[in-house]
Amino acid sequence: xxxxxxxxxxxxxxxRPDTASIGGTLSExxxxxxxxxxxxxxxxxxxxxxxxxxxxxxYGNYGPHTLEPxxxxxxxxxxxxxxxxxFVDYAHSKGIYVFLDIITWGAMKSAPIVAEHPSxxxxxxxxxxxxxxxxxxxxEWFTSTLVDNILxxxxxxxxxxxxxxxxxxxxxxxxxxxxxxxxxxxxxxxEDGNSREATYDFEQDGVLQYSEISRGALYQNPINFFAxxxxxxxxxxxxxxxxxxxxxxxDADLRGTLKYYTNCIxxxxxxxxxxxxxxxxxxxxxxxxxxxxxxxxxxxxxxxSERGVLYDLPVNYDDMNDIDNAFxxxxxxxxxxxxxxxxxxFESWTMNHxxxxxxxxxxxGQNFTxxxxxxxxxxxxxxIPNNKNGVVSATVTIxxxxxxxxxxxxYTVTDLMTGRVILSxxxxxxxxxxxxxxxxxxxxxxxx
Numbered sequence: 001x002x003x004x005x006x007x008x009x010x011x012x013x014x015x016r017p018d019t020a021s022i023g024g025t026l027s028e029x030x031x032x033x034x035x036x037x038x039x040x041x042x043x044x045x046x047x048x049x050x051x052x053x054x055x056x057x058x059y060g061n062y063g064p065h066t067l068e069p070x071x072x073x074x075x076x077x078x079x080x081x082x083x084x085x086x087f088v089d090y091a092h093s094k095g096i097y098v099f100l101d102i103i104t105w106g107a108m109k110s111a112p113i114v115a116e117h118p119s120x121x122x123x124x125x126x127x128x129x130x131x132x133x134x135x136x137x138x139x140e141w142f143t144s145t146l147v148d149n150i151l152x153x154x155x156x157x158x159x160x161x162x163x164x165x166x167x168x169x170x171x172x173x174x175x176x177x178x179x180x181x182x183x184x185x186x187x188x189x190x191e192d193g194n195s196r197e198a199t200y201d202f203e204q205d206g207v208l209q210y211s212e213i214s215r216g217a218l219y220q221n222p223i224n225f226f227a228x229x230x231x232x233x234x235x236x237x238x239x240x241x242x243x244x245x246x247x248x249x250x251d252a253d254l255r256g257t258l259k260y261y262t263n264c265i266x267x268x269x270x271x272x273x274x275x276x277x278x279x280x281x282x283x284x285x286x287x288x289x290x291x292x293x294x295x296x297x298x299x300x301x302x303x304x305s306e307r308g309v310l311y312d313l314p315v316n317y318d319d320m321n322d323i324d325n326a327f328x329x330x331x332x333x334x335x336x337x338x339x340x341x342x343x344x345x346f347e348s349w350t351m352n353h354x355x356x357x358x359x360x361x362x363x364x365g366q367n368f369t370x371x372x373x374x375x376x377x378x379x380x381x382x383x384i385p386n387n388k389n390g391v392v393s394a395t396v397t398i399x400x401x402x403x404x405x406x407x408x409x410x411y412t413v414t415d416l417m418t419g420r421v422i423l424s425x426x427x428x429x430x431x432x433x434x435x436x437x438x439x440x441x442x443x444x445x446x447x448x
Contacts, residue, residue, distance in 0.1 A: 001176050003201045004185045006097065007260060009347045011287070011336060012043035012294040014267055018070050020297060021316045025073035026087040033087075035317070037094035039300055039329070040336030044091060045159050045189075047268065047311070048101045049084060054110040057311070059103055059161060060128060062111040064145045084153045097156040099189065102146065104166045106130040125166070133167050142167075146175045150186060157186035159204065164194050173199040193245020196258055206261030206291060207231075209242035210249055222274035224265060226285045227387050232370045234360045237290055237353065257352050263291035266299055268311035277302035277328050278440040280369065283335040284385040288346065288374065288444070290356035301329040331417070338381070338416050338444060345376045359402040363435075364395040371396070375403035381416070384435055384443035393436045398447055400427060405447060416444040 013036060017023040022031045036044065048058030051066035058068065072080035088098045105125040107113055114121060114129050120141075122132035132138055146158065160172065172188045176199070179186055187201040192215075193208075194200040207225055208215060226233040231242045240256020242249065249255045263286045266274050275281045275295065282300070286293035296310050297303075301320035305313045320329050339346040350356055361371035361382050368388045373380045380403035386392045398413075400406040411430055413423040422445070423430045430447075437443045 001173070001180065001198045003187060003260065007187060007201060007292075008349055009340070009343065010043045010097070010292050011041050011339075012045055012099075012262070012292065013041045013297055013300070014045040014047070014294070015297045016047040016268065016311060016315075019311075019314045021314065021318060026071060026083050027073050029087065030090055033091050033094050033096060037096060039333055040340060041300075042095050043097045043099065045099045045294070046101060046155075048103060048161075050103070053108045056108045058101075059311075060108050060126065061103060063107050063113045064102060064142065064149060065113075081152045084155075088153050088155050092154070098153075099157045099159050099187070100149065100153070100155045101161060102158045103161045104131065104142075104171075105162050131166065133171070139167075139171060143171055143174050143178070146172075147178045150175075150179055150184060151182070154184075155186075157188055157201075159189045159191070160200075161191050163190040163192065164200070165192055169194075169197045169199040173197070193247065195245060195248060202258075202260040202262055202292065203245065204262065204267065204294070205264045206244065207236075207242055207263045208246075210246040211242075219267075219269045220271050222266065222270055222272060224274060224281045224285055226263075226289070227278070227280045227369055227385065229369060229387075233285070233289060234358055234370055234372050237356050237358050240354055243353065256354055259349055259351055259353060261291050261353055262294045263289060264294040266296040266310065267294070268296060268309070270296065270310050272307045273299065273303070273305060273310070275299040275302065277324065278387070279328070279331055279335075279442045280385040280387045280440055282332060283442045283444075284369070284383055284387075287332070287335045287339055288381075288383050288442075289372075290346075290349075290353070290358055290374070300332045301325050334417055335442070335444070342379070342381060342446075345374045345379065345381055348376060359399055361399055362397040364397075368392075373399055373403050375405065378405055379446060379448040380405050382443075382445045382447065384437055384445070386437040386439055386441055386443075389439050391436055391438050393434065395432050396435050396445075397432050398430065400431070403447070411447055414446045414448075416446050417442075 017029045023029045049071050050061035051068050053062045067080035069075050072083045091098050109128045120138035121129040123130045190200045191204045193203045225231045243256035298315040302325045303315050363371045369385045371384045373382045414421050435443050
């Protein structure tokens, strides 16, 4: 199974509608879709839509055949599926793909399905009955339900909670194959690391240095591996350091060698925000890097929140009206626009991620975050971060040969954040140039 071509351009935001101030039920969330379309986001990971029941929060629920009235706005299940289809249709009209969150570990103990089909459960998970994935009747029901849910809603795939640790690979592979026979091509995203196996397109946390920190510890005290200096982004890509599943990271020949990886800079399990208005954290590390950017709603405008699991906290979209947040949001839009308007550079993927079009950029006196260039078709874009306090004024050396842009009679250097041409001339005349980058900002320069 191949990933759909549109995966190349994905920028994903995880959205929980009922905690968004411009959200609520899905019928009340069209403004939310309008907003993300205006930012340039084209993928929505939609938090669980299933009936929560007693003690459930969505990630604990009554099963994939049920719907949560707080999400659909109705207790009529068939009408609820129509509401979801209308939401997906509107998202598609805005150029946004929608991925449903699916839970495969089990169901809440109060769920009717537990009493109706006791053989479909075996043991316990998360304090509730665990699904019995050795039961062929149950596996067929679950598979058929997931296929039907896609066909009813026209959603574009699944984000799979806790996978591949419960159902494994075969069930989701079967879902993809059945849908492909009906000309519906989806993506499947696992929460935990995976080895693809013609089932998963990528995992939720594509960048996570397991040798230094566990996923649980990362969520409690977030770090940004590239911006905070734990990994050199260019070396990490070229050698696979900290990229992919924990198991594959232990194999020097296989780590980081698959096609697609995300850089998930926050999600609903994080216990505090990590972007915090820092352009390096979101732009340098994700939007402009050779990864699929993924973050939790609100990070694009520096949403404010107390410490706590993000899934449980409201997101106030009025925060974007704060002047600093408004400037930050505008810069995020600019960086996404740079990615979109230079798709041949930023949205071109090699079969082996280690072969990505990225190289180091030398910046005089830079003893902080590694600068890099992305390049293709006779053009290079230099990304110069400053993640240390104070304004950095330094000399940048353009890597003409590494970027494949040597041999021209003349060149121009353009500041892509302002659109201003800052330099033009021969290679000898512009091989080095001065930049001034404030703390937490990113300088982005096109050389062509």
